[in-house]
Amino acid sequence: MYLKNYQIRVVNELKNFFQTSKEQKITFDAATALLPEDMRDSLNYVQKTFEKFSFPYNDSSKNGLGKFYPRIVMKVPTGGGKTLLAVEAIREYQNNFAQKKTGLVVWIVPREPIYKQTLNRLRDKGDPYRQLLDQASGGRTLIVEKGQKLSLQDIEENLVVLFVMIQSISRANTAEALKVFKDSGGYDGFFPQDNRYDLHAEWLKQVPNLDTLWNNGDQAQLVTSLGNAVRVSKPFIIIDEIHKVFSDTARKTIDNLNPEMVLGLTATPKEGMNIITKVTGLELKDEEMVKLDLHIIPPVDASTEDWKAMLNQIKEQREHLEVKAIEFRRNTGQYIRPISLIQVERTGNDQRGRGFVHSLDAKEHLLDLGVNPDEIAIKSSSQNDIEDIDLLSPDCPIRFIITKEALSEGWDCPFAYSLGIIPNTASNTGVTQLVGRILRQPRGKKTGIKELDESYVYYSKGDNGSLLNKVIAGFKEEGLEDLTGKVQVQGNATVNPPKKVEIKEEFRDYQYAFYLPVWLMVNRENDSKRRFSYDFDIRPYLSFEEYSISQELLQKITESLSEENKEQKSFTVTIDQQSHAQYSEESRGVVSKSFISKNYLSRRISEIVDNPFLARKICNAVVDKLIEEISEEKLSDHFSYITAKIVEDLSNQRKLQEEEIFMKHLNEETLELVITDDRINGFQIPKEDVITITGLPNTYTKNLYSDVEVSSMNSLEKSVAGILENQQKLLWWFRNKVGKNWYSIQGWHKHKIRPDFVVAKKKEDNSVDIIYILESKGEHLVNNPDTVYKKKVFDKMTELHQNGKIKSYQTELDFGQICEEQAAYLIEGSQEDTEIRRLFM
Numbered sequence: 032m033y034l035k036n037y038q039i040r041v042v043n044e045l046k047n048f049f050q051t052s053k054e055q056k057i058t059f060d061a062a063t064a065l066l067p068e069d070m071r072d073s074l075n076y077v078q079k080t081f082e083k084f085s086f087p088y089n090d091s092s093k094n095g096l097g098k099f100y101p102r103i104v105m106k107v108p109t110g111g112g113k114t115l116l117a118v119e120a121i122r123e124y125q126n127n128f129a130q131k132k133t134g135l136v137v138w139i140v141p142r143e144p145i146y147k148q149t150l151n152r153l154r155d156k157g158d159p160y161r162q163l164l165d166q167a168s169g170g171r172t173l174i175v176e177k178g179q180k181l182s183l184q185d186i187e188e189n190l191v192v193l194f195v196m197i198q199s200i201s202r203a204n205t206a207e208a209l210k211v212f213k214d215s216g217g218y219d220g221f222f223p224q225d226n227r228y229d230l231h232a233e234w235l236k237q238v239p240n241l242d243t244l245w246n247n248g249d250q251a252q253l254v255t256s257l258g259n260a261v262r263v264s265k266p267f268i269i270i271d272e273i274h275k276v277f278s279d280t281a282r283k284t285i286d287n288l289n290p291e292m293v294l295g296l297t298a299t300p301k302e303g304m305n306i307i308t309k310v311t312g313l314e315l316k317d318e319e320m321v322k323l324d325l326h327i328i329p330p331v332d333a334s335t336e337d338w339k340a341m342l343n344q345i346k347e348q349r350e351h352l353e354v355k356a357i358e359f360r361r362n363t364g365q366y367i368r369p370i371s372l373i374q375v376e377r378t379g380n381d382q383r384g385r386g387f388v389h390s391l392d393a394k395e396h397l398l399d400l401g402v403n404p405d406e407i408a409i410k411s412s413s414q415n416d417i418e419d420i421d422l423l424s425p426d427c428p429i430r431f432i433i434t435k436e437a438l439s440e441g442w443d444c445p446f447a448y449s450l451g452i453i454p455n456t457a458s459n460t461g462v463t464q465l466v467g468r469i470l471r472q473p474r475g476k477k478t479g480i481k482e483l484d485e486s487y488v489y490y491s492k493g494d495n496g497s498l499l500n501k502v503i504a505g506f507k508e509e510g511l512e513d514l515t516g517k518v519q520v521q522g523n524a525t526v527n528p529p530k531k532v533e534i535k536e537e538f539r540d541y542q543y544a545f546y547l548p549v550w551l552m553v554n555r556e557n558d559s560k561r562r563f564s565y566d567f568d569i570r571p572y573l574s575f576e577e578y579s580i581s582q583e584l585l586q587k588i589t590e591s592l593s594e595e596n597k598e599q600k601s602f603t604v605t606i607d608q609q610s611h612a613q614y615s616e617e618s619r620g621v622v623s624k625s626f627i628s629k630n631y632l633s634r635r636i637s638e639i640v641d642n643p644f645l646a647r648k649i650c651n652a653v654v655d656k657l658i659e660e661i662s663e664e665k666l667s668d669h670f671s672y673i674t675a676k677i678v679e680d681l682s683n684q685r686k687l688q689e690e691e692i693f694m695k696h697l698n699e700e701t702l703e704l705v706i707t708d709d710r711i712n713g714f715q716i717p718k719e720d721v722i723t724i725t726g727l728p729n730t731y732t733k734n735l736y737s738d739v740e741v742s743s744m745n746s747l748e749k750s751v752a753g754i755l756e757n758q759q760k761l762l763w764w765f766r767n768k769v770g771k772n773w774y775s776i777q778g779w780h781k782h783k784i785r786p787d788f789v790v791a792k793k794k795e796d797n798s799v800d801i802i803y804i805l806e807s808k809g810e811h812l813v814n815n816p817d818t819v820y821k822k823k824v825f826d827k828m829t830e831l832h833q834n835g836k837i838k839s840y841q842t843e844l845d846f847g848q849i850c851e852e853q854a855a856y857l858i859e860g861s862q863e864d865t866e867i868r869r870l871f872m
Contacts, residue, residue, distance in 0.1 A: 038115065041107075045124075052077070052292075059074050059079070077100065078091070089304060094287075095286060100290055104304040108315055108511050109508075132169045133187060133189055138195070140194065141196070145271065166671045169669060174192050195212075212258035221263055231252055235251050262289045271296050273296060274299055319476050320472050324485050341491040342396055345489055349448070352483065359478050369430070369483075370431070372433075374462070375435055375453050376453055378390045379411075390414075422444045423444070443471055445473040448483075450487070452489065456497045463508055467509040467511075533718060534737075546714065547802070549713060550776075573641070573688050578681065581680075584676065592672075629654060632677070639682050689779040693779035697827075708840075708843050709842050716789065733763055734765055748788075754868075758871040764790040769785055773785070776824060778821075778824040780820060802852065805857075807860070
């Protein structure tokens, strides 16, 4: 499974946080042991960890044992892959904080559809999500639900993921919803027999916040509840939609479960949360995962409030989209069946005919328009025509779904393209949630067909302003607030209007500096040139034929196996000479399910090695070598862990090969960094752009274009732009955008680099001195692999400039010379002022 760029970043940030937290906890635990008992509660390793990252520490949390623990939040827009990131978080937590393969993870989910979907995926051993968990547990993963029989031994011998669903959480009933942890049944395996009141009392002394039926000091009766089972297990708790359980009461309830760490997932964080990583709507857009622009189409005649006319438009537009989708399938083989959602005023069986538009009214009109009845589905509290139906299947006929509010939460269909709103937009509360239902992009990828890459909202009552407010609120609820500038209202140019901008007239004489460097492959025999391509010039030269597991890797694996504790943790409780209760933790070997799966290892290797037959060959050789070196028994016991190490080694070797192949082309002079006005091979800065105008003012004066889309710039980009504006030697700058018409750099890895800024520095005579290509990176991203790679590519480009090895090919220009003075730099967050000033000295 390939992670998207932002997912790789988030996982790395979680890993760094877990590692640093563990280091600080070990240090603080050692210091705590030296302090008097009444001073031990004052040391807070969590606060120190947050200081290390310069994160705001808003939510200081202590568990029921009086120990500080991290309660952290990951902000992820709806549709951003929360489940995958949660699974990756479990892996990183087990590896870097818990540093063991066993234990309890409590996964709290507030919506039934998400609960069922996630549970089914993690129970399927062939699902990539489950396989990721099996890597973390060494193949010993148990997926259980509340009420299933579970014992302390299960948790000591396995990685147990316990799913708990809390339905209908609201601000008013949070405490009531969390009473689910008081439920009994299936957890007596955690505690001594009912009549061993002395042992119950011993447990209570070790975990004082356990719920009891009674307690007289020497004897007690514990409640065999879900809450008590969780408390003694010191779990890692994952809370989906944590904003719904962030009241004081809810947080105290979570604290009382004795977590070692809590990770909350939300698209809409609340004030006071400890946010350690964010995914922006722009990142989803850059990954082509959302259908934007979103278009709002008002009624043809606002005075008539004719919902039937609106349905006529929706039907015609949906059919137009389907024609495009059929053409797209013919060209690519990919199937899309555009679906329209229709929001009505009433759906109940006894609510028709009272002056409101009912779901059956809408269905009848669609039938009158010639729509096949099999293509229409009603989704309401009393009727569910889409239950257990795969809407993405080519065999599914459904093209219209009629609802009131039933699709507001917990439903997602990327084939949903348009939303038709019959209720008055001014008083309609359901629109906010329904907006997100049409934003998700099919298969998470743009089609390249404009109509199929956007989404549409129609309405029949109300006005643009009230609907726009609802739409923007919907974006915010989806965690996409940074994309609200991408909303367009048809026929109303005053709402986020698109604006055509051109290069300012004062800069047009600098056309010789509008060509940026590209990598070209050069054939010396016929003097032909073409754009450098990863698929043509890197991938075919990758070779894993000679791959074998190295002695160095074997040694690392062997050492890590000897360090890895395949142990079961248990408690021994006794009475010391002073008649005080005393307990100790002991370890004993566990018997776990062992396996060797060549199919699994081959699939993992084929993620790196493109040839599946070679992947199998490597798999066979690696397995034979490992059996010879470490024994079949050890390989079987640690197979998932060893597989991860093999894949990591292959991935590192692929990256090294990619760079070596690139450098070989460069050294042999078959690859050149070129600035050219050749229309096929070169790159010229676009002469014009289309931006969205929002309420944010443009105060920049030296931008290359006549206006700037300020709303789409993040805080670091705004900071860089502001510093650039203050440089006396600045001629012009512009912010590079993501898109095929904008500048990108193909390095030795597959994905192209899209720098943030292009900047021109001037000489005293106002001619161009040098062009800078700049990438801005937040301080916390400086050392991640993607940033390190970009910096290496930029450094190589700058080295060629400094050595006078950037070539120029002029084909059409009949004046001056192409500007060959060009260099690329990565600007670190917190260092932007210093680094930019240095460039403009």
